[in-house]
Amino acid sequence: MTSNRELDTSSPVLVTGAGGFIGGWLVRSLRQQGFSDIRAVDIKPQTQWHQVFDGVENVTADLQLLENCRSAMRGRKHVFNLAADMGGMGFIEQNKALCMLSVLINTHLLEAAREESVERFFFASSACVYNASKQDVTDVIPLREEDAYPAMPEDGYGWEKLFGERIVRHFDEDFGIQGRVARYHNVYGPHGTWDGGREKAPAALARKVALAKLTGNHSIQIWGDGEQTRSFTYIDDAIFGTEALFWSDFNQPLNVGSEEMVSINQMVDMLEEISGIKLTREYQLDAPKGVRGRNSDNSLTRQELNWSPTTPLKEGLRETFDWISRQVC
Numbered sequence: 001m002t003s004n005r006e007l008d009t010s011s012p013v014l015v016t017g018a019g020g021f022i023g024g025w026l027v028r029s030l031r032q033q034g035f036s037d038i039r040a041v042d043i044k045p046q047t048q049w050h051q052v053f054d055g056v057e058n059v060t061a062d063l064q065l066l067e068n069c070r071s072a073m074r075g076r077k078h079v080f081n082l083a084a085d086m087g088g089m090g091f092i093e094q095n096k097a098l099c100m101l102s103v104l105i106n107t108h109l110l111e112a113a114r115e116e117s118v119e120r121f122f123f124a125s126s127a128c129v130y131n132a133s134k135q136d137v138t139d140v141i142p143l144r145e146e147d148a149y150p151a152m153p154e155d156g157y158g159w160e161k162l163f164g165e166r167i168v169r170h171f172d173e174d175f176g177i178q179g180r181v182a183r184y185h186n187v188y189g190p191h192g193t194w195d196g197g198r199e200k201a202p203a204a205l206a207r208k209v210a211l212a213k214l215t216g217n218h219s220i221q222i223w224g225d226g227e228q229t230r231s232f233t234y235i236d237d238a239i240f241g242t243e244a245l246f247w248s249d250f251n252q253p254l255n256v257g258s259e260e261m262v263s264i265n266q267m268v269d270m271l272e273e274i275s276g277i278k279l280t281r282e283y284q285l286d287a288p289k290g291v292r293g294r295n296s297d298n299s300l301t302r303q304e305l306n307w308s309p310t311t312p313l314k315e316g317l318r319e320t321f322d323w324i325s326r327q328v329c
Helices: 021-032 066-073 089-094 096-100 102-116 157-175 201-215 235-246 264-275 299-305 313-328
Strands: 013-016 038-042 057-060 078-081 120-126 178-184 219-223 229-231 254-256 261-263 280-284
Touching: 013 021, 013 066, 021 038, 021 235, 066 102, 078 102, 078 235, 089 096, 096 102, 096 157, 102 120, 102 157, 120 157, 120 235, 157 178, 178 235, 201 219, 201 264, 201 313, 219 264, 235 254, 235 299, 254 299, 261 264, 264 313
Parallel strands: 013 038, 013 078, 038 057, 078 120, 120 178, 178 254, 219 280
Antiparallel strands: 229 261
16 A cells, blocks of 8 residues: 555545535545645535635536536546436436436546546446345445445445446556546435435434434434444445555455444444433334445455554544534534
8 A cells, every 4th residue: 555655745636425424524634745736626516615725726617517527627636536427326226327427527537537548537336336245134235345246236336336337447458547546335424414315324324312302392204114234334444444455456346444343223322322302213114214224345445455444433423413403402
């Protein structure tokens, strides 16, 4: 793994999806490391970006269009593509076509990167690419990178991500653009989506618990029976893993995810302890809930990057709950 001390921080960088959750934190990290030529692009008006920074070229553009990708790519050497139309399980189960259209973003960005002779290209993939038959029990065997095949990913969003991984691979092979692919496992933390229907489970539950504490109505709704299991990756770990992978020599998809698997009920237990209240739980058995169980196997991550996430879920949840509590007040 290349040390950050060896990086040329004058290299021109493009971050797409920069107004989103992970993208905003990535731009923050690059600035803190001294990168001086960052172009940040998102489809949303800048008033809706989660984080906006001075000293960055902030651009609003629809990257489904090839010409906008060419404009965004102009003069860039390194590219982090985090742009996608996505959200939590409720969104991706009910908007499969919209999720699939993100194929246009990655494809057009790669074509623009080829024309611009870009050196490295990062693609934000997802654990949703993994074969669903390996995720049908709560006590699931952690997922290794090879478990994406034979292909049976999450319908819509998962297929888009799996196709995105393949095209990055072939642009690497055919055109010499060094591809890097991270399979994120449920990234969460402050300065992300926490309401409106696109939020993921940690943010949604933190919001519900914060509102329960604020209103005195200590009853919350939980999608499914609460026994479905996941691992959740704190944003600091996700950013470190992203950068470590990007500057490494490893060009295959790699898990960036925690190995601390919990049930949704166990997460609610943690939020009860963090908030200091006891909750009545109402289970919505017909709500979207995704696969029965999912966890990350970080063996290859440790081997290739000499690293795996270190933030305990309870610690990350506390930071997330405190931030969301300030938003709902």
